[in-house]
Amino acid sequence: MSKRLRNILTPLIAVVLGIIVGTIIMLVSGYDPVAAYTALWNGAFGDVYYTGEVIRQVTPYILAGLAVAFAFRVGLFNIGVEGQFIVGWLAAVWVGVSFDLPKIIHLPLAIIAAMVAGGIWAFIPGLLKARFRVHEVIVTIMMNYIALHSVNYIINNKLNQGSSKTGMIHDSASLRSPWLQEITTHSTLHWGIIIAIIGCVFMWFLLEKTTRGFELRAVGFNQDAAHYAGMSVNKNIILSMVISGCFAGVAGAMEGLGTFGYMAVQGGFTGVGFNGIAVALLGGNTAIGVFFAALLFGALKIGALSMPLEAGVPKELVDIIIALIVFFVASSYIIRIVLDRFGKKEVK
Amino acid sequence: MEYVIEMLNIRKEFGNFVANDNITLQLKKGEIHALLGENGAGKTTLMNVLFGLYQPEQGEIRVKGKPVKISNPNIANDLGIGMVHQHFMLVDKFTVTENIILGKEITTGGRINLKKAEKEVRDISERYGLAVDPQAKISEISVGMQQRVEILKTLYRGAEILIFDEPTAVLTPQEIKELIQIMKTLIKEGKSIILITHKLREIMEVADRCTVIRKGKGIGTVNVSETNPNELANLMVGREVVFKTEKKEGIPKEDVLDVKDLVVKDARGIAVVNGLNLTVRAGEIVGIAGVDGNGQSEFIEAITGLRKAESGSIKLNDNELMGLTPRKITETGVGHIPQDRHKHGLVLNYPIAENMVLQTYYKKPFSKNGILNFKEIYSKAKKLIAEFDVRTPSEYALARALSGGNQQKAIIGREVDRNPDLLIAAQPTRGLDVGAIEFIHKRLIEQRDNGKAVLLVSFELDEIMNVSDRIAVIYEGRIVAVVNPKETTEQELGLLMAGSNRKEAGEGTHV
Numbered sequence: 066m067s068k069r070l071r072n073i074l075t076p077l078i079a080v081v082l083g084i085i086v087g088t089i090i091m092l093v094s095g096y097d098p099v100a101a102y103t104a105l106w107n108g109a110f111g112d113v114y115y116t117g118e119v120i121r122q123v124t125p126y127i128l129a130g131l132a133v134a135f136a137f138r139v140g141l142f143n144i145g146v147e148g149q150f151i152v153g154w155l156a157a158v159w160v161g162v163s164f165d166l167p168k169i170i171h172l173p174l175a176i177i178a179a180m181v182a183g184g185i186w187a188f189i190p191g192l193l194k195a196r197f198r199v200h201e202v203i204v205t206i207m208m209n210y211i212a213l214h215s216v217n218y219i220i221n222n223k224l225n226q227g228s229s230k231t232g233m234i235h236d237s238a239s240l241r242s243p244w245l246q247e248i249t250t251h252s253t254l255h256w257g258i259i260i261a262i263i264g265c266v267f268m269w270f271l272l273e274k275t276t277r278g279f280e281l282r283a284v285g286f287n288q289d290a291a292h293y294a295g296m297s298v299n300k301n302i303i304l305s306m307v308i309s310g311c312f313a314g315v316a317g318a319m320e321g322l323g324t325f326g327y328m329a330v331q332g333g334f335t336g337v338g339f340n341g342i343a344v345a346l347l348g349g350n351t352a353i354g355v356f357f358a359a360l361l362f363g364a365l366k367i368g369a370l371s372m373p374l375e376a377g378v379p380k381e382l383v384d385i386i387i388a389l390i391v392f393f394v395a396s397s398y399i400i401r402i403v404l405d406r407f408g409k410k411e412v413k
Numbered sequence: 414m415e416y417v418i419e420m421l422n423i424r425k426e427f428g429n430f431v432a433n434d435n436i437t438l439q440l441k442k443g444e445i446h447a448l449l450g451e452n453g454a455g456k457t458t459l460m461n462v463l464f465g466l467y468q469p470e471q472g473e474i475r476v477k478g479k480p481v482k483i484s485n486p487n488i489a490n491d492l493g494i495g496m497v498h499q500h501f502m503l504v505d506k507f508t509v510t511e512n513i514i515l516g517k518e519i520t521t522g523g524r525i526n527l528k529k530a531e532k533e534v535r536d537i538s539e540r541y542g543l544a545v546d547p548q549a550k551i552s553e554i555s556v557g558m559q560q561r562v563e564i565l566k567t568l569y570r571g572a573e574i575l576i577f578d579e580p581t582a583v584l585t586p587q588e589i590k591e592l593i594q595i596m597k598t599l600i601k602e603g604k605s606i607i608l609i610t611h612k613l614r615e616i617m618e619v620a621d622r623c624t625v626i627r628k629g630k631g632i633g634t635v636n637v638s639e640t641n642p643n644e645l646a647n648l649m650v651g652r653e654v655v656f657k658t659e660k661k662e663g664i665p666k667e668d669v670l671d672v673k674d675l676v677v678k679d680a681r682g683i684a685v686v687n688g689l690n691l692t693v694r695a696g697e698i699v700g701i702a703g704v705d706g707n708g709q710s711e712f713i714e715a716i717t718g719l720r721k722a723e724s725g726s727i728k729l730n731d732n733e734l735m736g737l738t739p740r741k742i743t744e745t746g747v748g749h750i751p752q753d754r755h756k757h758g759l760v761l762n763y764p765i766a767e768n769m770v771l772q773t774y775y776k777k778p779f780s781k782n783g784i785l786n787f788k789e790i791y792s793k794a795k796k797l798i799a800e801f802d803v804r805t806p807s808e809y810a811l812a813r814a815l816s817g818g819n820q821q822k823a824i825i826g827r828e829v830d831r832n833p834d835l836l837i838a839a840q841p842t843r844g845l846d847v848g849a850i851e852f853i854h855k856r857l858i859e860q861r862d863n864g865k866a867v868l869l870v871s872f873e874l875d876e877i878m879n880v881s882d883r884i885a886v887i888y889e890g891r892i893v894a895v896v897n898p899k900e901t902t903e904q905e906l907g908l909l910m911a912g913s914n915r916k917e918a919g920e921g922t923h924v
């Protein structure tokens with residue numbers, strides 16, 4: 066069995082296994098799995114409205130997934146995507162509400178602000194890792210809390226326009242499109258998906274086609290060999306964290322400039338950053354894989370909203386199924402062994 | 414005749430590539446059976462089949478006459494087969510005992526009984542003369558000792574048949590002597606051994622029979638007592654092999670490398686290079702002879718910028734190298750064949766082609782404006798692979814999939830091709846077959862003849878004596894003598910390496 070085929074089959078089988086175990090759980094707890102899955106499917110693709118919602122949900126998932134995957138390819142575990150996402154969201158909204166500029170300047174400026182904010186947030190753990198070998202997992206987790214509480218403080222004290230929210234961003238900074246909303250019968254779909262797709266292409270191109278990507282991947286595989294070959298390991302570590310943070314920041318901008326148009330005080334973590342970890346894992350840390358994995362997660366998330374009404378299944382069950390899929394992907398080692406056995410038999 | 418192991422007509426394929434093509438190997442009880450073949454001939458693959466790591470496409474394995482199917486290493490263990498791999502598989506942070514019992518722990522009431530395990534390990538160690546300290550940490554013992562831990566591991570699991578995959582490639586001459594002794598003890602205790610090695614001398618010394626394979630095909634099995642190294646080499650390569658490399662008298666010119674009062678500390682903060690002085694001239698090969706651990710590695714790492722030097726100076730063509738980054742040093746004209754090919758030499762998960770441009774990827778024609786030009790990279794790789802006879806399924810294969818010796822040839826090709834003013838070759842022929850060694854020596858001499866400086870570090874005195882124009886003996890971080898290979902003997906070198914001074918050593922040879 067070719068490696069490529071195996072890499073594609075492994076997550077697919079994980080998804081199927083997740084659905085099967087989900088079915089068993091539903092049967093055991095007395096729900097109708099057929100009705101539930103029908104509701105899930107219809108809730109995601111049964112109507113253009115829902116499909117619009119799915120795409121809107123997928124957008125930040127793609128970017129958060131890219132953020133995690135990018136760092137991972139360089140051998141770093143960026144748990145801080147959540148925090149970088151939150152500061153990116155705030156930065157985008159801040160620029161969105163504070164300036165009044167032509168769209169051609171205002172929108173890019175807001176996105177760049179989010180990128181810079183996310184990038185700075187990830188630069189700190191990157192620097193600490195490169196300089197003092199402080200483990201990035203610990204620092205990024207701490208940075209998540211700092212992000213959450215600082216952002217809440219700023220919204221409450223600087224940008225508060227009543228009910229713990231910022232004001233609405235100016236239209237000139239918005240990603241929303243009346244046309245997109247119209248063709249999806251008034252879903253919240255916005256132009257962000259284009260940016261997410263550009264993000265995928267960018268990551269693929271940077272890692273696979275450029276000399277910089279050659280270095281980044283080399284550092285990810287073998288730091289000693291990279292050092293021997295004259296690459297600066299520390300520089301590449303910091304750079305990969307910064308780029309990862311930029312992706313996360315842009316993910317935040319999608320919420321700020323597209324979905325919501327404002328930012329509210331966050332009661333806790335949004336979960337987007339953490340879902341990014343699962344998306345990256347399911348997508349095998351490649352750009353294309355992240356794209357499809359995000360699509361799955363987005364569809365599950367939106368489709369699940371219909372499950373309580375249509376099939377009487379609590380939507381928590383969908384979270385359980387998502388968790389099961391992640392579980393099976395994480396144990397993909399087992400799936401891989403089974404596939405190898407299977408592949409051997411075929412040859413004979 | 415009783416065979417403990419019979420591998421009959423084994424065939425193993427990787428995709429379209431046939432690594433083992435109808436190979437037969439029969440191991441008698443109580444013999445040391447050598448397995449000889451060029452780099453990439455398929456020796457490791459064949460042994461991995463026996464050890465259950467690979468499944469053969471065809472063929473039969475019999476243990477004590479009974480056909481068996483070895484689908485994983487646990488089954489191999491149960492059948493009494495143990496393997497000491499080319500690259501060790503030990504947990505650095507564990508003690509010797511912990512490593513040995515891993516997966517086969519002795520427990521009392523659910524808890525590991527370390528006392529009992531230690532005693533058992535000590536007993537086995539004494540019985541076979543291994544002299545291993547069961548309480549030592551793996552990270553704190555020498556490579557030779559680590560290898561013994563691997564041997565102990567197989568014995569602890571009750572191995573009757575031991576496979577050694579190039580055990581001597583990583584050992585110093587002294588350690589090799591001891592290992593040979595250990596193998597003889599093992600045989601006396603009723604074990605049987607399959608030994609992979611490229612060193613014909615070792616085969617002549619310990620093996621009873623030798624099976625030769627060439628490019629995946631079995632050539633035959635010979636009794637060692639009825640053959641000689643020349644015949645073995647010819648069988649393996651399929652042509653005549655010269656052992657002593659021919660070379661003209663060198664014409665050394667100006668100093669290329671000039672090292673003065675160099676002090677380098679190791680990871681523990683001890684000055685292992687301690688006031689070293691050495692010059693290497695254009696058009697000469699300087700060989701560094703010394704017992705492992707006298708500062709050789711740190712010396713090289715300091716020149717190449719991989720380790721910070723404390724004080725002194727390293728000049729290359731009058732440019733100070735100290736304090737420069739590895740990239741700058743490479744660009745100044747230093748090539749480096751590193752001692753540890755897996756740690757430094759290769760990115761194992763990169764295709765072999767991309768490893769060929771590991772230091773030059775950012776230069777034209779391999780890239781332009783930061784964009785890689787894969788066409789150029791792959792055509793360059795193709796050329797180097799052909800020129801240096803790197804046996805690989807293709808230039809797209811991951812470096813990981815190449816045999817140990819071919820990985821080494823790839824690195825050498827890359828470094829020689831860059832044509833550096835100073836080429837540092839650390840153990841360049843470690844793990845290479847005799848044909849490849851001959852070829853590499855020729856290339857080093859060719860570099861010299863083209864007016865380049867070559868610094869050779871090797872534990873093989875043969876190699877040092879054969880290839881060098883001058884031999885610098887390193888002892889406790891200093892060059893204690895510089896001798897002419899034509900006017901010295903292995904004995905004299907041996908004494909110098911052990912720390913006796915020039916005069917004593919010279920006298921020693923006359924006795």
Ligand SMILES: Nc1ncnc2c1ncn2[C@@H]1O[C@H](COP(=O)(O)OP(=O)(O)OP(=O)(O)O)[C@@H](O)[C@H]1O
Pocket residue numbers: 427430432450451452453454455456457458459804805806814815816817818819844
């Ligand atoms: N996992 C693999 N996938 C593809 N090809 C492989 C794999 N393992 C080995 N090969 C190929 O099979 C051939 C035989 O390799 P093997 O490691 O058995 O050689 P060897 O005789 O042990 O050589 P050496 O003396 O250099 O260690 C090589 O050409 C190698 O490239």
Ligand SMILES: [Mg+2]
Pocket residue numbers: 456457458499578816817818
């Ligand atoms: Mg081998």
